Amino acid sequence: MDSTFRRNTLILTGSLAAILVLYFFVYWLPQRRYKAEMLSTIQSKREAIESCKLQSTQLAFLNSELGQLEAYNEKMAEQIPTVLNVKDFLSTVHSLGQREGVTISTVTPGFATELVGNQQQPVSVTLVGKFQAIVQLMHELETMSRRVDLPDLDIRTLDKLGTGDQLEAKLNVRLFARPAKTASTSPNDG
Amino acid sequence: MTEIDFLPAEYWKRRASQRDQLYLLAIGAASLVLLLASVVHEASNAAQLRAQLNILETEYQDVSVHVEQVKQLEAKRAPLVFDAKFHTLLRARPSLSRAMVALATSCPSRLTLNAIRVKTTTVARPDPKHSATAGKATAARPTATGDGLAEQLEQFATQRELARVAVELTGVAESDLELAEFMERLENAGCFTEVSLGTSADSPSTGLSELRQFKIQCRLVEVF
Numbered sequence: 001m002d003s004t005f006r007r008n009t010l011i012l013t014g015s016l017a018a019i020l021v022l023y024f025f026v027y028w029l030p031q032r033r034y035k036a037e038m039l040s041t042i043q044s045k046r047e048a049i050e051s052c053k054l055q056s057t058q059l060a061f062l063n064s065e066l067g068q069l070e071a072y073n074e075k076m077a078e079q080i081p082t083v084l085n086v087k088d089f090l091s092t093v094h095s096l097g098q099r100e101g102v103t104i105s106t107v108t109p110g111f112a113t114e115l116v117g118n119q120q121q122p123v124s125v126t127l128v129g130k131f132q133a134i135v136q137l138m139h140e141l142e143t144m145s146r147r148v149d150l151p152d153l154d155i156r157t158l159d160k161l162g163t164g165d166q167l168e169a170k171l172n173v174r175l176f177a178r179p180a181k182t183a184s185t186s187p188n189d190g
Numbered sequence: 191m192t193e194i195d196f197l198p199a200e201y202w203k204r205r206a207s208q209r210d211q212l213y214l215l216a217i218g219a220a221s222l223v224l225l226l227a228s229v230v231h232e233a234s235n236a237a238q239l240r241a242q243l244n245i246l247e248t249e250y251q252d253v254s255v256h257v258e259q260v261k262q263l264e265a266k267r268a269p270l271v272f273d274a275k276f277h278t279l280l281r282a283r284p285s286l287s288r289a290m291v292a293l294a295t296s297c298p299s300r301l302t303l304n305a306i307r308v309k310t311t312t313v314a315r316p317d318p319k320h321s322a323t324a325g326k327a328t329a330a331r332p333t334a335t336g337d338g339l340a341e342q343l344e345q346f347a348t349q350r351e352l353a354r355v356a357v358e359l360t361g362v363a364e365s366d367l368e369l370a371e372f373m374e375r376l377e378n379a380g381c382f383t384e385v386s387l388g389t390s391a392d393s394p395s396t397g398l399s400e401l402r403q404f405k406i407q408c409r410l411v412e413v414f
Contacts, residue, residue, distance in 0.1 A: 005207055012218045021226055031232045038239040045246040049253055056256030062263040069270040076277035116276050116342045131294065139287035150286045156305040176280065 077178060079147040084112055084121045084177040092144065093125060093137075100137045102129035104170075119177040120149075126156070127169045134169045141173065149174035221346070276343060279350050284410040289357070289381045296375035301368045303361040312352045355410035357382065362393055362401040369404050382408040 081088075086109050097104050110122035127134055134155065141148055152172040286308060297303060363369045369390055376382045388405035 007208055008211055009214055012214050016221050019222070019225065023229070027229065028232065031236060035232075035239060035358055038236070038243055042239065042243055042246060045243070045250055049246065049250050052253035052257045053249070055260050056253055059256055059260055059263070062260060062267065066263060066267055066270065069267065071272050073270060073273045073277065076281075077273075086390060114342075115337050115365075116346055118276075131290075135287050135290040135294070137287075138290065142287055147280060149280070149283060151283075151310040152412055153286055153306070153308040155290075 021082075030055055074149075079145060080118065080176050080178040081146060082178060082180045084119050084175055086121065086123060087173065089123065089146070089173075092146075093141070096137050096140045097127065097129075100129070100133040100140070102127050102133045102137050116174070117178075119179065121175045121177075123173045123175060125171045125173055127171060128166060129169075130165050131155075131167055134167060138171070147176055149176070200335050231307075241379065260408070272340070272343065275347070279343075279347055282350055284355055284381070287409075289410050292379040292381040293376075296372060298363075298368045298371050298375070300365075301361060301363040301372050303359055305358075305360040307358040309358075309409050310357050311354050311356055313354050314352075357408045358388070358409055359406040359408070360404070362403050364401060366390055366402055369402060369406075373406060376406070376408060381411055384409045 014190050048118070090104075090107055093107075094104055096102075104125060105128050106126040108124040110124070112119050112121040114120075127137065129137075138150065138153075142150065150171060150173055152170075154170040158166045158168055230253050288310070290306070293303070293306065363372070369387070373385050374385065376385045385406065385408040388407050390404045393401040393403040
């Protein structure tokens, strides 16, 4: 009887020990590793989500900025024609001159060059008239719907003594055009 | 009083052995139940973590859409910023007509201007470090964008930055007092800076010996 009991005890203890070892190595350790990996993945996912949320807060700001940029560019682009039409510019200057009482004595267009995907052309214009009229004409040129640049100006009296009120003004004007082909001068358009 | 046991000793031994075996079985069963409970606990923990991960994955997908939108908008923004910079540079010029009006209003009655010369000049960059960084910027952008437009824009920006609109005024005044007043008025007009007297001398022209012929140099204030 005693030997049977001892044998049974041994069998039970051995089985329990084997099950425990199997459980520990085959199930508990891999399960623990798997849980640790999952926790780490969860942590990194949470960080990624936080980072994404932070980035997505820019969405509203970017949308508004894009709207503003588009409106600004559209408004500015309206002031630059698609072709360098010197004739059209001259007729505008002549009509402005007639209105202000300024005579356009000479007009010398220069060579057109490229400027950041756009075209620019210098035009030298000589005006004769009173100071106020010339300044008014310059103001009209600066504020007209077409964008022009006035880099240089040379005003002098026609007579040597400077007693007369008629002045001669040599005005350098730069015209700009934005060719339709390169409607967007963006570097990313390829 | 004496207790008499009528059962044989073998019976009691067998009973004791059966009881011990039952104890062993109970211990074994209890151990297995504990083991099973541990397995269930571990599995439920893992399931909870998996569920949490799934929820996070879904959330990540949702926010990734927003991030994608942000990236698309940023890509769309780059050319717009480029265009806006060009337009801003094009606009960044002082108004000559406003400067002429300021000149006319600053001119004292006993002073006559004979010539006004406005010329745009480019000055050398004073700080070599600055030019080095600008050079790097121009060199870096085209490689990123793939064409020379960005480089041209940088050059245009540098050109605008270094441009100075110099004004040279020539005329005659009754005395140096008028001249000094004129210069002070120019400085206070808000359109001019660096007002300096080039020359002031008696007029050599016949009949104007009492007048002072002068030349004043100044610079138009940049309007950005």
